[in-house]
Amino acid sequence: MTGRVPLRQLAALAGIILLAVWLFPALGLVLVVMTGALVLAALLGLAHEHGLTAPLARRLPMANDILDRFTNRQALESLVGAAQTSELIDAAALAETLRAKVIGQDQVITDVTLTIRRRLAMERREKPVGVFCFAGPPGVGKTELGKQLASALGRGFQFHDMSTCSRPEGAATLFGSPKGYMGSDSYGQLTAGLRDQPASLVLLDEFEKASPEIMRRFLTAWNDGFVTEGSDGRKIATSRAIFVLTTNAASDRISDLAREITDADQLAAASKAALREAGFPPEVLSRIDQVFSFRPLVGLDVARVAIVQIVRLVEDYGLTVADGVGEEGIDAELLFDAMQRNDETPSTGGVRDIVRAIERQISEVLIEARAAGAGKVRLTGRRSDSGDLIAGVERVG
Known part of the structure; x- marks a missing residue:
């Protein structure tokens, strides 16, 4: 209780202030605020005396950002803003x-x-x-x-x-x-x-x-x-x-x-x-x-893009395409067919649609190859009797 005003004394003091408000209306607002502050202080003191303030504080939401609590937020934001005003690149x-x-x-x-x-x-x-x-x-x-x-x-x-x-x-x-x-x-x-x-x-x-x-x-x-x-x-x-x-x-x-x-x-x-x-x-x-x-892809650029997308496709199935000199991981016939089809319909789906068509032909074979323990494969292409290109998969490693 040391250093804290007893509740009874505060109540008496509040009564005196309210009487003064009635007698001297001009001081009303100031005295009412003083009364509220004294009552609030008394209630907080009583709560602290009974160990209630710590749990209450834990339940209250954080009023301020953590930056406001632990650092000079304005200074930090100024530093960040200065660093972000411009960015020079090569x-x-x-x-x-x-x-x-x-x-x-x-x-x-x-x-x-x-x-x-x-x-x-x-x-x-x-x-x-x-x-x-x-x-x-x-x-x-x-x-x-x-x-x-x-x-x-x-x-x-x-x-x-x-x-x-x-x-x-x-x-x-x-x-x-x-x-x-x-x-x-x-x-x-x-x-x-x-x-x-x-x-x-x-x-x-x-x-x-x-x-x-x-x-x-x-x-x-x-x-x-x-x-x-x-x-x-x-x-x-x-x-x-x-x-x-x-x-x-x-x-x-x-x-x-x-x-x-x-x-x-x-x-x-x-x-x-x-x-x-x-x-x-x-x-x-x-x-x-x-x-x-953007310019339409032409010539060997079509083949290059097809290679990139086919390699990604095979990697999506957990396999890799054979590469390196002499490996020929993707049959040239497949790439040439992609180039021809892109020239025939350049403004439709582009190389992506061609690769999707290849995926429909080889997806099951890729799944089977992975299940059999294959890690590296080669994509093949052959012509059917009707002249259509048929994609296939060979296990390399």
Whole structure:
């Protein structure tokens, strides 16, 4: 009890203060506050005397962020902000890294890396690093370049298929659901990703297929520098993110332009005009910082891409493809057939559809080979009596 006023004395003092309030109304507010403070102090003292304050403190939620409790948050945020205002990269080294990963798009890679370098060097940024459009036929490396760019820059990578967001209801998947709606107990895929990795590269595949409502939400994210999470209304910053829209719209026209125009700025302007004529939303086009036009794969580049995808396919089944001089892990007949079919239908599914057709023929054999203990295989190709190519698998090791 030492150092603490007994409850009876506090009650008497509170009574005196209330009497003073009645006699002197001008002092009312001050005296009422004093009374409340004294009563609260008495109650806390009594709770502490009976050992109730420690359990109560454990049950109370943390009022402040842990940063506020243990460090100078403002100073830390200033240091982080200063480090994030600009980022200098070696465009030539970045381009070299990307060319080793993405086949047949050397000019696009050069243009992309120079643009990214300029955008990252900006010291004041309240909007995304950039909003870019990768345009061209399917299967030419648009998504792959996005993935490899994120990896080379050390950024997180988000992939969102906009063909699944053709209705307004798809907004909940990306931005979260308002309170009271199904799914409101968790964040949207986009907002959660940017919350956890603010510097992500966000790839929006086939953006032209998104609903107008979802497009408007993205325009807000790009113009205002944040996106609002539906479940709790939190504003998630987009100022450190890179947004890449991919589109197959006007792919034939853009392929022709990419072959005809060598100047990057002229090609971007012509491609943007082609997208506008094809019905791409003008309000989105006006917000895109740069359009990059991908060229159709031709010649041996088709075979190179086919090899990359076939090797990944086989690895997905837990096996490896024989490689090295004299190994011939993939029959040349298979690759030549892929080249011919790509030339016949360059603007459909690209090399990916060709590899999927190969997978349908060999998937069961790959499963059996792995079950039999195989580690390394060779893919073969032979012609049927009707002239169709039949893919097969041989065990090598």
